[in-house]
Amino acid sequence: MSISNEEIAGLVRPDSVHKRVYTDPEIFKLEMDRIYGQAWIYVGHESQVKNPGDYITSRIGDQDVIMTRDSDGKINVLYNRCVHKGAQLVSQGSGNAGKFLRCPYHAWAYKLSGELLAVPLRRGMEGTSFDKSHPDFSMRPLARVDSFCGFVFASQSPEGPDLLTFLDGAASSIQNLCDRSPEGEVEVVGGVFQVMQESNWKVFYENLHDTMHAPITHESSFMAARDEAEHLGEKPFELLIMDGNGEPYEFWEKLELRAYKNGHGYMEAIFDPAAATRDPVSRAHFESLAKVHGEEKAREILGMNRHNTVIYGSGSPHTVFQQFRVIRPISANRTLIEIQTFRLKGAPDEVFDRALTYTNIINSPSSNVMPDDIEVYRRCQDGNMTRGGDWVSQHRYAGTDKETPEGTVSTNGTSELPMRNQFAAWKQYMLSGGNAQSQEK
Ligand SMILES: [Fe+2]
Incomplete structure (x- = not known):
């Protein structure tokens, strides 16, 4: 590889990073391997693969993968490749494959767990080294697959920490998202914006967290x-959530930023038990939870007021308005964002309606807010x-962060701690040896 570890180490300083980390295609290639x-x-x-035979395509870095549910109900994550000529088994999207996946090129067929089921005109393979039962002739699964509260993660490396250890303090955000459902379960509903x-x-x-x-x-x-609110004489939810960005610096300074290992973290406003009953939708939600858990616990669940959580490498769950913005790197200067919206099982319908409104107003392709961000990201890339x-x-409040047993906490909500923490993790990944499996034959 043309970039040495010494060079990589020199790109990240305690309070700044070299612009090459954003622009260099060689670095991007290394990220795909080492991160x-x-x-x-x-x-x-x-919930995106509810029934046996269901599949969705997805991406782990630069690798196309398929998530399937097989006839035993088990979830599998497989590289999207037929072992015959290498064709993608399914095209991008989702669907139900029935009992098996069949290659569109020569009809090699695989069980939903990836095992080779059949090849046409079998007699032509006899007397060759073709061995149907050998793993080389089955679709390759990802080295490790695990899920937490229904959120499925995969790792291309057979080694490393288990999923919960990896997620560290960010796991509690996923937990809170599920706790907000009276049944303790969430599901992706409606399409996924890209x-x-x-x-x-x-x-x-x-x-x-900027x-x-x-x-x-x-x-x-x-x-x-x-x-618009002045014109209407009131501020409905749609305008309220757009208005929130206009808070003065003093407001943002009071937020707490938490940073965990592996680049994760979240932004939290002061714990607010009143959040549970502030408006009619929240009150109805509170009542549905209180029926199951009692009022104290319901207030505790809804009082946890986290804004964006960062799961570095995967994206950002938003617990309060039930979103997951999935971040898929495409190249050094292109990134695909998928916006998933979750329904809280057992919660009143208006809670899901409110989440959809948030998706549309803040995160969708037709949002009034997100294009502001996309424009400045592009300007950073071009500049x-x-x-x-x-x-x-990344100088703001550098050197003032507080170490706690649960992670690092900023002294001020405007601190650039999250960026420094992300790049500390980035550097650690990038100086590691990379992943052997992805380089295999
Ligand atoms: Fe923004």
């Missing part, structure tokens, strides 16, 4: 929301392609 070849990466939610961004994947993670950009980048959308300087600053 996406090792880490646990979110594949999809179990947005292609002309910027590097890491910029999106950095922005998730409180300083909100009142600047989103000025056009929050000002429009304020004008970093110029000769106008080499370093990207």
Whole structure:
């Protein structure tokens, strides 16, 4: 490889990073091996493959994979490749394959667990080294597959920490998302939005806890929301969530930013038990939970007021409005975002309606808010392609973060701690040996 570990180490300083980490295709290639070849990466939610035969296509870094549910109800994650000529077994999307997956090229057929079932005109293979029962003649599964609360993750590496150890403090966000359902279960409902961004994947993670950009980048959308509210004489939910970005710096300074190992973290407002009963939708939600758990526990579940959680390499679950923005790197300057919206099983319908409204207003391709971000990400990508300087600053509140047994906490909600923490993890991954399996024959 043309980039040495010494060079990579020199790209990350305690308070800044070299712009090459965003623009260099060689670095992107290494990331696909050393980060996406090792880490646990979110594949999809179990509810996306409800019935035997169901499948969805997904991506782990630069690898096309399929998630299937087989006839035993088991979930499998397999590389999307026929062992005959290498054709993708299924095209992008989702569906029900019936009892087996059949290659569109020569009709080699596989069980939903990936085992080779049959090849046509078998007699032509006799007397050759073809061995139907040998794993080389079955679809290759990902080295490790595990799920937490129905969220399926896979790792291309046979070694490394288990899923919960890997998720660390970010697991509690997934747990809270499920706890918000009176049945303790969530499901992806409706389609999945996709947005292609002309910027590097890491910029999106950095922005998730970048409180300083909100009142600047989103000025056009929050000002429009304020004008409209004045005109209406009230501020309905749709305008309220757009208006939130216009809070002054003093508001953002009070938020708590938590940073965990592997680049994960979340942003949390003060715990607010009143969040449970603030408006009619929240009250109905609270009542449905209180019936199952009692009022105290219901208040505790809904009072946990986390904004974006970062699961580095996978994306960002949003617990309060039931979203998961999945971040799929495509190339050094292209990133695909998938927006999944979850229904809380057993919760009143209006709770899901509210989540859909949030998806549409804040995260969808037709949102008034997200294009603000996409525009600045693209500008960062293009600006970093110029000769106008080499370093990207992460100085804000550097050196003041507090170490706790549960992770690092910022002293101020405007701190660039999350970015520094993400790049500390990035450096650790990138200086590791990479993943042997993805390099196999
Ligand atoms: Fe933003």
